[in-house]
Amino acid sequence: MSEENIARTGSGNAKLERFIETVRAEAEKRRDEILAQTKALTDEKIAQERDKIEREISTYLFEEQEKLDARYKQTLSKVNFDGRRMLLTKREDVINSVFDAVRTKLSEYTKSEEYKAYVIERVKAAKADMGAGNVTITLRPDDKALADEVKAAWGDGAEIKLSGAVENGGFMIASLEKQIVVDETFDKKLIEAQSDFVKTSGLYFG
Numbered sequence: 415m416s417e418e419n420i421a422r423t424g425s426g427n428a429k430l431e432r433f434i435e436t437v438r439a440e441a442e443k444r445r446d447e448i449l450a451q452t453k454a455l456t457d458e459k460i461a462q463e464r465d466k467i468e469r470e471i472s473t474y475l476f477e478e479q480e481k482l483d484a485r486y487k488q489t490l491s492k493v494n495f496d497g498r499r500m501l502l503t504k505r506e507d508v509i510n511s512v513f514d515a516v517r518t519k520l521s522e523y524t525k526s527e528e529y530k531a532y533v534i535e536r537v538k539a540a541k542a543d544m545g546a547g548n549v550t551i552t553l554r555p556d557d558k559a560l561a562d563e564v565k566a567a568w569g570d571g572a573e574i575k576l577s578g579a580v581e582n583g584g585f586m587i588a589s590l591e592k593q594i595v596v597d598e599t600f601d602k603k604l605i606e607a608q609s610d611f612v613k614t615s616g617l618y619f620g
Contacts, residue, residue: 554580
């Protein structure tokens with residue numbers, strides 16, 4: 415091969431190598447651009463998915479918290495209701511026990527001479543407050559034996575009536591003319607005492 419051909423060949427090889435180098439550089443540049451774009455897209459996609467997952471987690475936690483809050487409120491309401499019902503039951507047991515004992519004592523008292531004197535005294539006091547006149551004095555059926563003495567304690571114009579409306583003792587006096595009713599029954603006094611007992615015994619709650 416002549417020197418001229420060798421020089422031409424060398425020059426051609428150099429051009430080829432420069433071409434190859436240029437193509438390689440372009441390829442690498444393109445590769446780097448594609449990698450950069452891919453990374454950018456990947457990072458964006460990852461960020462979107464992360465945001466989506468975080469929103470889903472936040473929504474889930476919020477919903478679960480609401481469920482827990484609702485369950486807590488429901489449980490608390492049930493506990494309060496059960497506790498209140500238990501207290502009401504216990505309160506009624508205590509009140510019934512106390513006033514059953516009171517009624518027993520009253521029953522014993524109404525068999526005594528002291529009770530008879532009490533009724534006569536209270537009838538006379540009622541007459542003094544109301545003034546004379548026609549009245550109906552209601553006694554419990556068990557106090558039938560007191561009827562004549564009660565009528566005499568009032569004097570003229572007294573009508574005696576026996577009724578289960580008076581259960582525990584005492585009496586009621588009604589004046590139709592004056593439209594006055596005096597309730598001296600133990601029934602009324604028991605109701606008032608029971609109400610006061612509930613309020614002052616620590617068993618009252620609103």
